[in-house]
Amino acid sequence: MTEGATQPATRATLEDVARAAGVSLATVDRVVNRREGVRAKTVARVEAAVAKLGYRADLAAARLARGQTFRFAFVLPTGSNSFMTNLTEQVARTADWLAGHRGFIDIHHVDVFDPDVLAGALENLSPAYQGVAVIALDHPRVRAAIDELVARGVAVVTLVSDAPSSSRVHYVGIDNPAAGRTAATLMGRFLAGREGTVAVIAGSLSLRDHTERQFGFHQILSSEYANLSALPVIEGRDDSNRTRELTAALLARHADLRGIYCCGAGNRGIADALEASGRAREVVWITHELTEHTRRFLVRGTLDAIINQDAGHEARSAARVLLAHCSGEPISPDQERIRIDIFLRDNLP
Structure with a gap:
């Protein structure tokens, strides 16, 4: 030395x-x-x-000394949604970190759009789990399944989409009404006084995150941008083929369509329909989640803005909250707050 x-x-x-x-x-x-x-x-x-x-x-050492381990189930959607695929990858990475803290993760893929299927999956989870993180559907049967888990002593965290009237211990995700309001402000400013209609495409209004986003969007659009009229919300179930058909129909029916706000997924279908119509540079399109596909659409000018949530932060936060709850340890609210990111072509990471 x-x-x-x-x-x-x-x-x-x-x-x-x-x-x-x-x-x-x-x-x-x-x-x-x-x-x-x-x-x-x-x-x-x-x-x-x-x-x-x-x-x-050294909490991990203390758990090791006591022979204490925890096993958590992450219940995530089936399908080809790019954000959810990314979230699954981030949960898998988080599992490697959690193993060093005497915690272990199993990933279960379920159709979260079907309340009976999702509730059934929660009801049939192994009693070996001390904690569950779930993309929640705000439906009576799903809320009941969450409540039953909590009554058995299982910690339940809702992830990305909440069921706030259930007994879940924590919600990990962005402020979705604020995200919708942000999208509306961007839409109004991008259109700069042009008159016309704006379409809103959700995955499912049974998913609380989609419902809250469209509520926030309509709240600002109707109160601050009188030049724009929102069309009734349509549901694409986060499926690209379905959203392609829905978008093509919107473009054919509404010559005055000025903007599209997608508060769910299925973005490849929207991009295909916009580009096929020749109106991609004319219609302002705002969507959620930075993925390999939305990045490409943003770079080439088909997409105008992305409202993003960090999947890695959410996966780690859900694991930390479950571990802390099961261990009787405190959490840091500031550390677990998921922020809203706004990406334009000029500030892509």
Whole structure:
């Protein structure tokens, strides 16, 4: 080691705290784990040593010492939705991190558009799971299935789409009404006073994230952009073939169509219909989620803006929240807040 170099800082241990406080290791363990039977003066001395040394518990080591492990189920959609494919990949990566913390993930693919299928999948999950993360459908049977899991002591986190009146312990996702309002503001500004109609394409209005986005969109469009009239919402079930047909029909029926807001998926179908019509540069199109496909549409000018949520952040957040809940550990609300990203062609990462 060269002169003047410092030794790398080492993590303080319980033994270090015991020596600094002048008490036994057992006493430190009782104080750190908030167990009774230690005098107030001794507690204060131990806490002062903890603060001075910057001691932090190694939770993974503690779980290892107790032989404690957790198994979580992530219930994700079937189909070819690019964002959900990306989310599945991010959950798989998160599983590698979680394994180092004595937690393990199994991924189950389910048709989340069908409430009976989704509820049945939740009802039939193995009792070995201590936690579940699910793309939720806000439907009575799905809410009941979530409530039954929670009543059995299983922690349930809703992911991307919420079921807020259920007993779930946490929602991991963006503020969807705010995302819809953001899309409407962009639409109104991009169209800059032009008059006409705007189409809204959802995957399913049974998915709360899609419903909340279109609500926020209509809220701003109707109150701030009187020059634009929103057409009734249509559902594409996040299927590219279906959205291609729906978009082609919209373009054929509405010569005054000025914009399309897709608050779900199926973007390849929308792009195909716009480009086939020759009106791709005329109609303003705003959608959700940065994927390999939406990136390409944005770069070539068919798509005008993307409202994005970070799938990696959501996968890690869901795992952290489940692990913290099962371990009785606190979470950091700021760390788990999922932000809304806006991407234009000029700021693509």
